[in-house]
Amino acid sequence: MDDAIEVEALVKHFGSVEALKGASFSVKDREIFGLIGPNGAGKTTALRILSTLISPTAGYAKVFGLDVVKEPVKIREMISYLPEEAGAYQNLSGHEYLEFMAEFYDNGDRSAVDMLEEGKYISGLEERLNDRVKGYSKGMKRRLLLARALMMKPRLAILDEPTSGLDVLHAVHVRQTIRDYVDKQGVTTLISSHNMLEVEYLCHRVALIDEGVIIAVGTPSELMDKFSAENLEEAFMEATKLG
Numbered sequence: 001m002d003d004a005i006e007v008e009a010l011v012k013h014f015g016s017v018e019a020l021k022g023a024s025f026s027v028k029d030r031e032i033f034g035l036i037g038p039n040g041a042g043k044t045t046a047l048r049i050l051s052t053l054i055s056p057t058a059g060y061a062k063v064f065g066l067d068v069v070k071e072p073v074k075i076r077e078m079i080s081y082l083p084e085e086a087g088a089y090q091n092l093s094g095h096e097y098l099e100f101m102a103e104f105y106d107n108g109d110r111s112a113v114d115m116l117e118e119g120k121y122i123s124g125l126e127e128r129l130n131d132r133v134k135g136y137s138k139g140m141k142r143r144l145l146l147a148r149a150l151m152m153k154p155r156l157a158i159l160d161e162p163t164s165g166l167d168v169l170h171a172v173h174v175r176q177t178i179r180d181y182v183d184k185q186g187v188t189t190l191i192s193s194h195n196m197l198e199v200e201y202l203c204h205r206v207a208l209i210d211e212g213v214i215i216a217v218g219t220p221s222e223l224m225d226k227f228s229a230e231n232l233e234e235a236f237m238e239a240t241k242l243g
Helices: 043-050 072-076 094-105 112-123 126-130 138-150 168-185 196-202 220-226 232-242
Strands: 003-014 017-028 032-036 058-063 079-082 156-160 188-193 205-210 213-218
Touching: 003 043, 003 188, 017 032, 017 043, 017 058, 017 188, 017 205, 032 043, 032 168, 032 196, 043 058, 043 156, 043 188, 079 138, 094 112, 094 126, 094 138, 112 138, 138 156, 138 168, 168 188, 168 196, 188 196, 196 232, 205 220, 205 232, 213 220, 213 232, 220 232
Parallel strands: 017 213, 032 188, 032 205, 079 156, 156 188
Antiparallel strands: 003 017, 003 058, 205 213
8 A cells, every 4th residue: 555645753942942843754545543642732833834835954854755855736635634722704604614725626627516525414414504604613614624624635734633622523514524535545544642532533643742752653543552641641651752
């Protein structure tokens, strides 16, 4: 199976702050891969580099063989990115927002109508799609934004903290939607999260990151076995002790 993402010795400085310190990992095609660690570990920085929003200070990153610095436009045509603090147009209805974004993404491969119907289904918001976004709860907005990210059927979906701040019911819906959609469509997915139990449920493989360094990579069960832990939270704690 070919790698969808290659990250090698990635370094990123923000002034005197070294957010990434030579991070390396790879993601297989059609895999759900989790980048997990505490706030400030470097997760979002890595995702923003892979999304071509910022450039690395050193090292390299490739998406489907394309260099993020040299070929950003081609990469943007194949990916969707959902930031942790993404927003939607408040005065549009959910339906109008998805319709607008579907028309924006329409490139001839899939019609805006098809993408809109897909987005409506993914959101699970049903009749609430006729309401203005400004009246949505945080969970409803996140479901709408997830629908926007997935309805275009990207080759790679990059999701930053997809359930951050959501209540249990909305978080469960978002996780199940991601899992079902990826299994059905075969979309390669990179997820960052500090919720390790969530990633344990969703991901085929995970990378543990702390202070800008990848400290372990493997399937959830491999990492739990390696560190004699009952869950990924315990595995992460043990890994940081060894680091």
